[in-house]
Structures are given as C-alpha cells and as structure tokens.
Amino acid sequence: MAQLTADLITRLRENGSPDVRRETATLLTREFSKPDLSPTEQRLAEAIFRVMVRDTDVAVRRALAEGLKDNPAVPSELAMTLARDVAEVATPMLIYSVVFTDAELIEIARSQPGAWQQALACRKSIPAAVSDALVEAGSESTVKTLVRNPGAELSDETSNKVIDRFAYSEAVMAGLIERPNFPARLAERLLTAVSDTMRRRLAGISGLSPAITDQLVARGQEVVTLEITRPDERQAHLERLVRNLDVKGRLTPHLILRALCTGHLAFFETAAARRAGIEPGNVHALITNGDKKGAAALCRAARLPRTVADVLVSAAEIHTTIDDPNSVEGRALFQAELIECLRPRYPDLIAGKSETLIAKLAPLLNGH
Numbered sequence: 001m002a003q004l005t006a007d008l009i010t011r012l013r014e015n016g017s018p019d020v021r022r023e024t025a026t027l028l029t030r031e032f033s034k035p036d037l038s039p040t041e042q043r044l045a046e047a048i049f050r051v052m053v054r055d056t057d058v059a060v061r062r063a064l065a066e067g068l069k070d071n072p073a074v075p076s077e078l079a080m081t082l083a084r085d086v087a088e089v090a091t092p093m094l095i096y097s098v099v100f101t102d103a104e105l106i107e108i109a110r111s112q113p114g115a116w117q118q119a120l121a122c123r124k125s126i127p128a129a130v131s132d133a134l135v136e137a138g139s140e141s142t143v144k145t146l147v148r149n150p151g152a153e154l155s156d157e158t159s160n161k162v163i164d165r166f167a168y169s170e171a172v173m174a175g176l177i178e179r180p181n182f183p184a185r186l187a188e189r190l191l192t193a194v195s196d197t198m199r200r201r202l203a204g205i206s207g208l209s210p211a212i213t214d215q216l217v218a219r220g221q222e223v224v225t226l227e228i229t230r231p232d233e234r235q236a237h238l239e240r241l242v243r244n245l246d247v248k249g250r251l252t253p254h255l256i257l258r259a260l261c262t263g264h265l266a267f268f269e270t271a272a273a274r275r276a277g278i279e280p281g282n283v284h285a286l287i288t289n290g291d292k293k294g295a296a297a298l299c300r301a302a303r304l305p306r307t308v309a310d311v312l313v314s315a316a317e318i319h320t321t322i323d324d325p326n327s328v329e330g331r332a333l334f335q336a337e338l339i340e341c342l343r344p345r346y347p348d349l350i351a352g353k354s355e356t357l358i359a360k361l362a363p364l365l366n367g368h
Contacts, residue, residue, distance in 0.1 A: 018057045025052055025060055029067025046075060053081050061089045069096040076104070083108055087115035094119035102127050109133040114142060121145040126152040135161045140169050147175035154179070159186055167193040174202060235280065238270045246274055253304055253365040260311060261354045261361070263334035265319050266326075268312075276301035287316045305364045311357075314341045 031037075032045045052064050065082045068074045069092040079100060082093045094108065094116060109120055110133055117138045120130065122145060131152050135143055143166055146152050154162070159176060163186075166172040173194060176182060191199060245251040251271055259267040269287060273280040276298060286294040295309040295316075318337045324330040335354040342357065343349055350356045 021060045022063045025063040065089045065092045074099050091119045095122050105130045106133040110137050114139050117142040124151045128153040128155045132158045144171045163193050242270045242274050261357050263331040272302040307364050
C-alpha cells in the first residue's frame with residue numbers, strides 16, 4: 001500500500017481536481033480495509049484521511065464516509081468528525097459504523113437535528129441508552145423509525161416516554177405495540193393515554209400478541225359500555241367492533257371467554273351471535289331467561305365448549321343482581337361473585353381474580 005499511497009499523493013499534487021480527490025478517497029479507503037496493512041501504512045492512510053475530512057467538496061467527504069462506514073479500524077475522532085458533518089456525509093457513518101461508543105451516539109442524538117437522529121434510528125443494533133436519548137430528543141418520524149427497528153432495545157421506562165410524547169401518533173403507537181417484545185404490562189399504560197378512536201384502530205392490527213389484543217378490545221368495550229349511554233347507539237358500536245374483529249380473524253374463542261369472565265356480557269352476546277349467525281337480541285333474551293339448554297345450544301352454534309355454557313348461566317344470573325354491572329365497581333363485583341359461584345367446581349381459583357378463571361378454562365378452547 002505504501003507505493004499506492006505515494007502515487008496517490010503525487011497525483012493529488014499534480015491534479016487536485018474534485019474528481020481526482022473523490023477517486024483518491026475511494027481508492028484509499030478500499031486499501032485501508034485490507035487486513036495486511038502495516039502500522040506505518042495505517043498511520044499514513046489515517047493522516048491522509050484527516051486532510052480529506054476537511055476537504056471543501058462535500059462529495060469528497062461523502063466518498064470518504066462511504067468508504068470508511070464498515071471499517072472497525074477507523075479512529076474514533078475521525079469517525080466523530082464525519083458524524084458531525086453535513087447530513088449527506090454523516091448518514092452512512094451513523095447508520096453503519098461500529099466504532100462509536102454509546103456515549104458518542106447519545107451525544108449525537110442530543111446535539112444533532114432530525115436527519116442525524118433518523119440515521120441513528122436506522123442502526124442495526126441500538127443500545128437501550130441510545131434509544132432513550134432518541135426518544136427524548138427525536139421527532140415523531142425518528143421515533144417511528146426507532147420503534148419499528150427490531151434491533152433497537154427499548155426499556156419499559158423508554159417505552160413509557162414514547163407513550164408520553166407520542167400518544168397522538170397512530171404510526172408510533174402501532175409500531176410500539178407491534179414490537180415482538182412489547183410487554184403486556186405496558187398495554188394498560190398505553191390504553192389510558194390514547195384516544196378512543198386510536199384504541200379501536202390499534203385493536204385492528206394483525207399479528208399482536210393475544211394478551212395485548214385482549215386488553216385493547218376489552219378496554220375498547222369498556223369505553224363503549226361506560227361512555228355511550230343510549231343502548232341503541234352502544235349496540236351499534238359493539239356490532240361494528242365485533243364485525244371488524246371477525247373480518248380480521250380476531251374474534252377468537254379466547255377473547256369471547258375473556259369478555260364473559262370479566263363481565264362484558266354485551267360484548268359476549270354480540271360476539272356469540274356473530275359466530276352463531278343469529279341476532280344479538282335473540283342471544284340476549286336466551287341468556288336472561290337462564291335457559292341451560294338454550295345456553296348449551298348457543299355455545300354449540302358459536303363453536304364454544306359446553307363448559308362456557310355452564311359459566312354463561314351463572315354469569316347471566318349474577319349480572320342481573322348487580323345494580324350497575326357496566327361500571328368499574330359493578331364489573332369488579334361481578335368477577336368476585338362469579339369466581340365464588342364457580343369455586344365448588346374449581347377450588348383453586350383466586351378470589352376476585354378473573355385471570356385465574358380464564359386460565360382454568362382457556363385450555364378447553366383448543367378444539368374450537
């Protein structure tokens with residue numbers, strides 16, 4: 001490489017045009033990537049790079065960045081100089097270079113504007129601390145890219161910051177809950193922050209984990225029940241929600257079971273009617289009559305196991321004894337009483353915890 005370097009220096013002296021300088025940058029970075037460089041050759045090449053990084057032609061500096069972006073031997077201060085250059089030069093280094101420390105990436109995230117932050121959000125691997133800095137300082141577009149990047153680590157604290165800053169953004173919220181490792185425990189935090197319209201849209205996303213889907217739909221149903229006072233209007237909302245879930249293949253037996261066990265009987269009736277191909281009003285009449293044979297027939301038609309019919313009869317009876325079964329307090333009372341009613345059959349249920357009842361019954365759904 002020494003002879004090549006000498007020839008390049010001579011060429012630069014004789015014809016230092018922008019085209020020659022760009023070509024020199026490309027050739028020299030190519031040689032610099034070879035594994036058999038001597039220490040002397042490496043120092044000489046780095047010295048030339050330090051001159052080129054101050055070149056007045058952006059295209060020369062861009063060629064330098066493109067040539068060095070994949071090289072782990074680039075000196076840190078040279079990489080940082082390129083990273084702080086104009087966006088055209090900085091972008092390849094920020095996306096691909098592995099020489100930066102976490103502290104350097106955080107400094108860039110906090111000090112540089114959108115194009116630099118966007119480049120950082122595209123990196124193949126982003127440590128949690130860097131993600132946090134991008135969420136704190138980045139734009140909606142940057143954070144959208146970040147949350148959709150499977151190589152970005154997001155702590156629970158950082159995910160909460162995403163929700164705090166961008167609860168209004170459907171693109172960001174959808175990207176967040178679609179992350180494979182998005183914890184179901186944060187779904188409740190997200191659901192309290194987004195609008196009703198946003199919640200319904202998020203519930204329609206395919207590929208979400210069952211736990212998050214159930215929370216989205218259950219909260220959507222809760223809002224429908226508690227905030228829409230006119231029964232005809234509430235039922236129209238429910239039927240649209242159930243129809244959309246069915247079209248998307250999301251009206252699952254597990255979701256219907258959850259609605260029943262948590263006291264969302266209006267959702268259960270509408271969903272069971274949809275699966276059975278009958279009118280919701282007929283289902284409501286059948287349930288309120290306490291007809292065990294009718295409940296069993298409904299579950300057969302809706303492709304639900306007989307055990308659900310047994311729970312349904314008890315649930316319908318309890319529901320009629322609660323003054324305001326659609327309130328938060330009424331639903332909690334319903335769940336507590338349903339568990340006590342079923343305890344003779346399932347002695348290990350935990351008082352007031354509908355999740356234990358759902359977990360007990362869920363394996364029976366596998367054949368449906």
